[in-house]
Amino acid sequence: MSTTPILEVTNLRVEYHGDNRQVVAVNDVSFSIGEGEIFGLAGESGCGKSTVANAIMRLLKDPAEITGGQIRFRGRDLLAMRGEELRRFRWKEIAMIFQSAMNSLNPVMTIGSQMVDIFTTHEGLSVKQARSRSAELLRLVSIDPVRLDSYPHQLSGGMRQRAVIAMALALEPSLLIMDEPTTALDVVVQQEIMAQISDLQRQLGFSVLFITHDMSLMVELSHRMAVMHSGRLVEMADAELMFASPLHPYTLSLMNAFPPLTGPRVRLTGLSDSVRATDGTSGSCSFHVACPPDRANCSGNIPDLREVQPGRFVAEHPRTSIEGTAA
Amino acid sequence: MTTDTGQRRPSTAPIDDVSVRVRGLTKDFPLGGLFSRRSMRAVDNVDFDIPRGTIVALVGESGSGKSTVARALARLERPTAGSIVVGGRDVLKTEKSAASRRYRGTVQMVFQDPFGSLNPAHRVEHFLERPLRIHGKARSRQEVRRRSAELMRTVGLTEDMLDSYPHELSGGQRQRVSIARALAVDPEIILADEPTSMLDVSVRIGILNLMARLRDERGISMLFITHDLASARYVADTTLVMFAGALVEGGESLELMKNPSHPYTQLLLSAVPDPARTVRYDPHQRALLRRAVLAPTACPWQGPDCSATVPVRHTIGPDHWVRCHLYAPQVSAAANPLLTDSDAQPDLDSAPDLDVAPAPTRKATR
Numbered sequence: 001m002s003t004t005p006i007l008e009v010t011n012l013r014v015e016y017h018g019d020n021r022q023v024v025a026v027n028d029v030s031f032s033i034g035e036g037e038i039f040g041l042a043g044e045s046g047c048g049k050s051t052v053a054n055a056i057m058r059l060l061k062d063p064a065e066i067t068g069g070q071i072r073f074r075g076r077d078l079l080a081m082r083g084e085e086l087r088r089f090r091w092k093e094i095a096m097i098f099q100s101a102m103n104s105l106n107p108v109m110t111i112g113s114q115m116v117d118i119f120t121t122h123e124g125l126s127v128k129q130a131r132s133r134s135a136e137l138l139r140l141v142s143i144d145p146v147r148l149d150s151y152p153h154q155l156s157g158g159m160r161q162r163a164v165i166a167m168a169l170a171l172e173p174s175l176l177i178m179d180e181p182t183t184a185l186d187v188v189v190q191q192e193i194m195a196q197i198s199d200l201q202r203q204l205g206f207s208v209l210f211i212t213h214d215m216s217l218m219v220e221l222s223h224r225m226a227v228m229h230s231g232r233l234v235e236m237a238d239a240e241l242m243f244a245s246p247l248h249p250y251t252l253s254l255m256n257a258f259p260p261l262t263g264p265r266v267r268l269t270g271l272s273d274s275v276r277a278t279d280g281t282s283g284s285c286s287f288h289v290a291c292p293p294d295r296a297n298c299s300g301n302i303p304d305l306r307e308v309q310p311g312r313f314v315a316e317h318p319r320t321s322i323e324g325t326a327a
Numbered sequence: 328m329t330t331d332t333g334q335r336r337p338s339t340a341p342i343d344d345v346s347v348r349v350r351g352l353t354k355d356f357p358l359g360g361l362f363s364r365r366s367m368r369a370v371d372n373v374d375f376d377i378p379r380g381t382i383v384a385l386v387g388e389s390g391s392g393k394s395t396v397a398r399a400l401a402r403l404e405r406p407t408a409g410s411i412v413v414g415g416r417d418v419l420k421t422e423k424s425a426a427s428r429r430y431r432g433t434v435q436m437v438f439q440d441p442f443g444s445l446n447p448a449h450r451v452e453h454f455l456e457r458p459l460r461i462h463g464k465a466r467s468r469q470e471v472r473r474r475s476a477e478l479m480r481t482v483g484l485t486e487d488m489l490d491s492y493p494h495e496l497s498g499g500q501r502q503r504v505s506i507a508r509a510l511a512v513d514p515e516i517i518l519a520d521e522p523t524s525m526l527d528v529s530v531r532i533g534i535l536n537l538m539a540r541l542r543d544e545r546g547i548s549m550l551f552i553t554h555d556l557a558s559a560r561y562v563a564d565t566t567l568v569m570f571a572g573a574l575v576e577g578g579e580s581l582e583l584m585k586n587p588s589h590p591y592t593q594l595l596l597s598a599v600p601d602p603a604r605t606v607r608y609d610p611h612q613r614a615l616l617r618r619a620v621l622a623p624t625a626c627p628w629q630g631p632d633c634s635a636t637v638p639v640r641h642t643i644g645p646d647h648w649v650r651c652h653l654y655a656p657q658v659s660a661a662a663n664p665l666l667t668d669s670d671a672q673p674d675l676d677s678a679p680d681l682d683v684a685p686a687p688t689r690k691a692t693r
Contacts, residue, residue: 044529045498157389186388186554191598213528216600257528259535259561261584261599268532268561 005032006074006174006207007056013068014051014060025051025064027231028304033175038201038208040218040225040239042254048231049211050099053177056209057096058086073175092122095168096177104164105152111138111163112148118170137166141196158189162196169200176201177209182217194221215255219243227251232302236313247314345412346516346548347377347400347434352409354395369395370406371572377516380546382538384563384580386553386595392572393552397518400550401436402426413516432462435509439521441501445493451504452489455479458511478507482537499530506537517541520552535562556599560584565646568592578647588649 014026026048033039043049054060056071058078071078073093081089098104106114112134119130135145141162152160161181168176178197182190198221201208212218218225219239226236227250235248246252256268305313352373355366370392377383385393398404400411402418402425410417418430426434438444445454455475459465465474476486482503493501502522509517519538523531539562541547553559559566560580567577568589576589587593641654 045527187556187598187600188388188595191600194600214600220600254528257532259532259557261557261560261596261601265561265581267536269536 004035006035006037007033007209008072009052009056009069010072011069012052012055012066012071014048014055015065015067017063017065025231026055028069029228029231029233030069030305031226031233031236033207033209036201036205036207037224038198038210038222040210040212040222041228042212042215042218042225043228044213044254044257047228049228050179052228053096053179053209053211056177057090057094088122091118091168091173092171093173094175094177095171095173097164097168097179097181099180099183105160107152110149110151111155115148115163115167115170118167122171133170137170138163140169140200141166156189157185158193161185161189161193165193165197165200169204169206172204173206175207175209177211179211180213181210183212190217197221213254214258215243216258227254230302232315233305233313234302234315236305238311241312247308247312248316344379345376346379347550348410348412349376349396349400350374350410350412352396352399352411353407354392354399354404355407369572370399373409373569373572373574375567375574375577377548377550378565379548380542381564382542382549382551382562384551384553384559384566385569386556386559386566387569388554388595391569393569394520396569397436397520397550397552401434401518402430403436428462432512433514434516434518435512435514436518436520437502437505437509437522440525441498441505442493442525444505445501447493449492450489451479451491451493451496454504454508455489455511458508462512464512474511478510481510482507483533497530498526499533502526502530502534503537506534506541510541515546515548517547517549518552519549521554522551523558524553524555531558532561538562556584556596568595573650575651576649578644582644582647586644586647588643588647588654589651590653592649 009032010030012026012029013024016023016025029048029052031039031041041049041052051060051064054064055066056078058081060066066079078089105111112131115134115137116127116130119125119133120127123130125133131148134148138145138147143159143162143166147155147159147163152163155163165181181197182193185193194217197208208222210218210222219242222239224237225239225242226233227242227248228234229250235242235246235251237247242251243255246255259268303315305315307313352370353368354370355368357363358365358367373396375383385396387393395404399406402422406419409419411419413430413433418426422430452472452475455478456471459471459474465471472489475489479486479488484500484503484507488496488500488504493504496504502525506517506522522538523534526534535558538549538551542549551559551563556566563580565577566580566583567574568583568591569575570589570591576583576587576592583592584596587596638650638652638655640648640650642648643654
């Protein structure tokens, strides 16, 4: 995997403005994605991970506002793009698969006419050319091109998801953002879709920003990953390394939030339902109680990421040593 | 290995220890237009018991018919055939057209989508007040409030949330309200249809723990419908695997996940994400396995057997059975090519589209 970053997010800050309060949904978040790299962003709902994705796509609307930081794509400043420039940039350079991708297809248009739209709008192809390109795309995701004339309700959930992936790849984007792409699908279909994405990624070489709360799934697919909590990144490292020895207590809790398939049945506590960054106090770590007693208290704020080993970042106060955490 | 040759009857525990006994449950859905005689069998001759005070998980992929089983038990669908015995009475015979209030007071259901199952125009209190009043659990205003508050505490919510509207609550809180609503009538049995699949990881365990607590403290029996095997293993005493409308394997949850025996159970388990897995995903192997499983009539390992005769239950361990000819006594376990390598692998090119729904394997009767 190359080291030249395709996407650089630096000190990104996003706020939601309410009537009488502000919520900082993304607070000083920095990461980069390399050429051809699959980068995972994990966290529970409400932690700000989808907001990061929407910020990169420039899809945030009132009351959300990017109040600080930079997003650079191949050196170009994404936040400075306007109007037509932005419209041409989206989908051509960065495409996104949304959370309920299955429902993001138009129910009254055939799959074919929705795909043809992409080519006629963005590349000015004739309908005939566009149809043959669409057929090619469907074959790429193992769907029979006769399905071009099907309506979304005639396809199974897995097939619809594949069709959405095909559409996202239509203009050969350099970066694909996937926001919980398999949440509503059962495990067997999920695995097939994931294997397909992995295959396509190797074939076409695009980079992926993969967002999910399922750590196991993420580690299977991603090269590098980051864990987000209350709008802050708390850990970032090579995916398998982080899974093998998580440094931040929150990473561990997120991993333990799914019951295991082997070993004895132990009672899990899960993550707390009540501790949420909804009152504008985002940035405080509710996990300091889980830290060893010699640890600085992070209840005031989650510290910035520190590089504790080459390529390994964790948000903890400087005076703690890494040995103390790798339990 | 013994074989249950005396037809497909599972354990015959005394009826007193059983909350729900389902036998031969079958549901056909009509296909085509008004005058069409075609139908599709969604549930095919399903037998199981829910022992009193236990959680039974019903797992399977989308479209396997598991929700139809729950809906038949909730009397939201009228089964084509079979019997459902609750409290010693065959309810399909005694309450032919619709469920009685007494039945609703015994069996309650929690639905998958907490965003769709609560009317957005009403406050939380309304959802609890209705069952309390209709089933005569509380009469006066104060009593309703007292019982509602009690229910809220039982499911881990606070009393002041009674005045909230559903949109003010998170998904996990809404699902807790749904559970409180089911509990309002003091049911003996709760049917939970994918209660956690729409919820975030952060609240999933909380709901599962609540289910376990209701079982342990109140002795409520539950049918837990899910496609998440890890959740089933975590909370259910018994797990039943459903495939294409039929139960194919069942047993004590830990034992079943440790020794999955039916090819379909193996397929399901191998699809669960697991970074520690040593064998990497191989689309070729997966296509073979899936084809074998999805098209039992063409199962390369059993020849004509599966198409000629319906497999019966074979007991393969204490509290563990499987319905597959591979485990018939005359076939030794070592001959199971799913566990060993076989030369008799069909070529992948003729494998059907990966996304073919299980429907073709079902009998479409004309």
